[in-house]
Amino acid sequence: MAQNAKVAALTDELIHSILKFDPNTNRQAYKHAKDIAKSGLRAHQYARTNQFDVQQSFVGLDEKFRVLNRDDLADALDERVKEINEYTGKWIPECLSLLLLLSDRPTENSRVDALELLRPPTPPPELTWEQILAEDPYSDEEIWKDIDYAADSSEDDLLPPEKEKAKPSPPTSVEEDDIYDPEETIVTVETDVVEELQKAQFWKHPRTADDEKVEITELQAVRETLFMLAGLKTSLFHADRRVKPEYELSHAMTKTTYHQLTDLGHIGKTIYQLRQWVKRSASLPLVQTFEAAVANRLLAYDQSLARLQRRYLVPESPITVSLLEVHTNVKSMSRPILRLAQLIVDIEPQLLVNPFIHLEILFDQISLAQMTLEKDVFDYLSHIFFECLRTYLKPMRKWMESGHLGLNDETFFVFENDSGSEMASLWHDRFVLRRGQENKLRSPSFLEPAAQKIFNTGKSVIFLKELGIHTSQLPATVEEPLLDHNTVCGTSPDLPLSTFSELFQAAFQTWISSKYSLASTVLREYLLRDCGLVTLLNNLRIIHLSANGSAFQDLADAVFERMDSGQRTWNDRFLLTELARGVFTTVLPRSESERIIVRAVRRSTKSPTESVKALAHISIDYALPWPIMNVIQRSSLPVYQQLSIFLLQTYRAKYLLQRISPQSIGAIQTAPLRRLGYKLRQRLMWFADVMRSYLTETVIELAFTDMKAAISKAEDIDEMANVHMRYVARLQDQALLSDNLKPIHRGIIALLDLAVVFSQHHAGMQRGTKAKSKPSVRETRRKVSGLSHETAEEESDSSNVGDDDDSVDSPSSGQRKLEDGLAHIEREFERLLPFVTAGLRSVGRVGAEPVWEMLADRLSWNTSSR
Template structure:
């Protein structure tokens, strides 16, 4: 009952899914549909065969046959199953299931030869006109005579008998009257030719009854093998290039023959894969060139096979028919083609992802063939490699000669990233190297060493076009060096002694230099001569790096004087720009000085005017021409500005301290203040001098000299830019301005900034009488005793009336700490705290970074600091 209920529920769902109406609206139609469904789904006593199980069982049999090396049995079964599947039948699964149940160890008991008995006999061919004419030709003598319509007439009996007439002579090709006899144009047929032809068709012969094989001659096997290698259908080999087991050579061992034919069939299968690959052409020019090279070698291979066929078909001399000799000849002939087929099979899945993978594989295989002394493989693959390389050189040649890129050319490793970029960043931003996964260059691996030079050559041409010098200064391009097998490896038969990779790189560098030198030399000459690169770097050195100390000092003092006036307009950019142009014009010509611009980040307040940190708001700019901006990039200008600010801060400290003369300190009445002031002035001046000497003499001058020496030998803008970036990075690092030295730099600024409170405090000092100062302090001693200086009396009187007098008398004998004394002492204490931190930090980073200049600066700070104690 449960089964019936389940079937009823499923029947209802089936009817609901098919009928798209409400059962309550049309109960009669719904009931009728349900009855029809029940009749179709009523239970049977015997279940039908499951066709899916039958199909799965046959698939398992096919796999079992192939595992047991019975591919012939599996192929026969598969072919017949496919033929059955094409014929619709209701009872086919049941019949197949019955056959499966009746089968008994099919792998052992089945013989594929028995299937030939089931093949229907070949029907007799239809009668053709050729066969009719063969037995009754048109050349019969009687067919051309006139018909005697009265031959059977009764009137012939009444006529007298005719006398015999002599027979005419046999006809010639042309009679005297000019008529032609057709029988003279016919060639006699050799009756045995047809028999010989039928005898040569061994595939129509019947198998020998004793062993079920068809005997063939060795010549027939050789011809079938050559046909198979040429891609033609044969009887000895199946369509998948497997050897037919129904044929044998009577005079040889079957296993030996099958082994030779199997090796030849493997060769034919590999060659067939090449033909099959060529039937699927690609749209990429690089791959098309490779396909053309493979097609050309395949044609040459077919021509070689044709010559082998000619040897056996029309032999010039007596030839020994030997299948073993053919095997050796084909193996030697096919070795390069088999290596090429292996390469194609390896690169075929990767061509869509990497369209020049065949160039890399060919390059590696050529090098491998040279190392393994495979002469034929080396020459064969190297010629293919250089043919394919010519197509890859076309966009490279176009880029290096004209600075142009192909439209949407994904195979070339250079592409235009920002066509609208400014001319000042043309070299670095407009064109980019195409890179793939793991930041790897999208180019053949053997071209990566020269990729940067190729990239720079094209950019140089584009640069010259922007300058309008591409056609005026570039000379005519000389004849391009050859880049083929003969030019790289030579025309000798033997292998070259040098490795193929080195020979190729040398030839390729020569090819690149023929195009690189033209553009790079012209551009280099323009940058150095017309744009005055070295002079611009000298100008930067004068403006930013204090190359001329007196001029820089004059500019700094002019700024400091405006700061000390106390006006809020001391950092007005127009006034500072005119000031800078007037002062720096002593070293720079008018065209260079007019490029100077001074800016200020924000307005300064009076409270910050004395601090050295306010100088970081003053920025010095220089208007560079756009060709030079591709070398001195915008990212390097802030580093110049940091060094410029650091030098200004050193000069500011020295400037504030020089305003305090030793004479003014000597006039101080308090000896302790006078001694402390001398000490602070000497230590701060020493610090400013040490830092300024370190920056200009130890850092800037050697770095600039090294940079200038290397810059004069630079070949292109890329190298010039790299030299300059290394130069400013070295300046930033050694000048304590890099990120890792930021704490030390802050401590340095704090040390330099101590000059500001010292200068302000000294300005408030005068000739003050120590007694009057002590008296003023005594009046406030009761209220400020604990906050200024705690006092402990040596004697305590019991008389409360004399307590205050005794306390004042005791304090009059102790040193009194004035406000100036406290400030100067704090400055000296802060100096003593920061200086060891700076020296310890310099030694620490010097040991880690192996920078000797930091150790030198630390030694000088410690030595001078010790003398200043």
């Protein structure tokens, strides 16, 4: 009760602090707020951890570890669970539950050997009397000795400690009465040496006037110069490596000395700037390698300076000190490093933007040094170039051998564009080349000729990994050829006769071939042999390009029969798919024919018999495996379908014309009209035959033969895909399906449509002939009822006003319609054929395509024979 009262008082205080109004004024609101507070502050009893669930969880973990072949981990866990269960305490289940909640993938992150670190160290063994006596045995005499109890009295702590008596010095061989002379222990100072040393410190010599010169020796000038070149502070030069004018040589002209020292100061200033540049730290490994190479050259330069100093400091034989000789030697040995320093000054502003600019400049400078016959500079820069190139080749080697790319590696020219791309576009879409401004490849310019081969090698490795044959069929990696100065330029003391660019490209191509030929050869053989690339290309030619004319004719006839049946579902994709599979099963294996799918592009509201364009409403697809889809790209399949439709349109015209027999045309009573019918049938059938022969024999057959020969020689998928794209583009152009040849193609389709119009006129003529030969119902009734001829004529005249079903065209009107239709067909043929022929000749002259000229000549035969 006391607890409830305390809670109620605190609740009232809380409500007063929040609401800030008198409860007497609004009792209902106060009561509502108090109820809300009580419900929120009501005590809750939380259940304890279920110890049986915890034990069951550990049993499950033990079973899981053993299933995953981690018996060592299961044994260690079981041992420690049993050990902790031996302790009695109410919080042990909670502790075990907490450990379960804190666990994170124990099978992957746990190591049993790490438990040895938690094992306490083994305590040392207890000391026994046997060990003590063995080390310090005692005798019986020592046991019975009396103890001096006064030796350690407590009173001794109050007395000051006595001073130790000095130990007597050991006896010596000197007599006690010998006397030492202190002056004998003092080293005499050589005043001449001190004066010489003070004189050598020329920087301390006082000057009475500002324009007074301090004379120094040539050796002092040489020493100061070498110190300055080593980056040290000197008295002869300012901090910026300018010569101080107050010093001069006593035996040389001031201007001559000043000129030599100024020239050496310029060298020292350039090298000092190089030293300052090396002290900075870059984040990119490629730039870090370059900085390390420069630092090594500075170290070698300092060693050369040290050897030069040693020559004057500790000469092996008497030499002549000459500042002019030092000037000559320093200029000679500084020429390569000065060229390097100038190179760094040129590239430093661009190095952050283009991290491999130093490789390009080094490559150019090496070629320039070779042309100017600077052997020392050539060797010097060449070694630096190959040291830096070794770092640049690391991601390239990783890409070509395993297909891996570094994370955010902006220095490499390959990057992953779309990791989720389909397998059918793995080769062309997943990885792309990194390009910069003006679509320039982001790589050193000297590597651009081989960039595509490097790119394809990595993609080939990834392709093989996706196929699961990277490790099984890929042969062992051959030894990688070296790519250094000695391998590329040789060890001859003279400059190589061939240019450095040619030597490097030859060595680099050898280096690439050691990695490129392995993956590309295996992948090429897999596509040609296991996937049957050439076989699938031939299947496409059979299905789309009428390689087997008999099967294609059967398919076309079956489709045409459905079109002429008058059903609106003639282009049902399911029925047409079964029809196509049944036809091509006779020439293809059943597994291949099952890949054929016929799709209805759109449904036409017009009758399919009005134009050959209705065949464009269906398309034939052939499902290809994804490795082949990387060679035969999706963008080329519409061209196959367009050419297939074009062939079906020529077959359609020939099909309709063949249904018109010469006997049916001979039934026409008018001789001129009959001759015109024969003429149009022959010319239209001739045109359809010429177009079909041109497409199948001139265009498709020759292009496929060339493509098959080229694709068997291709080295990788990229070259195979390019060969196939050129093949498809050739088909599209020569078959008059490209955009710039659309007018000629439309003219050919219009000529093929004339065959449809001719067929319709002939069908109308046949319907009129049948209607004329068959007696009408009304005439039969007149004969039966015995009506007179006059009455029959009156009824016939009156019935023709409203009875259209029984009325037929008179022979003269049907003859006139047929004559007008055939004349229109002849006029259109005479108009369209010269247009197509002239168009073919003009584009043949512009595009230099001989097949167009050949087609124009074949189409002109009929014109010239008229």
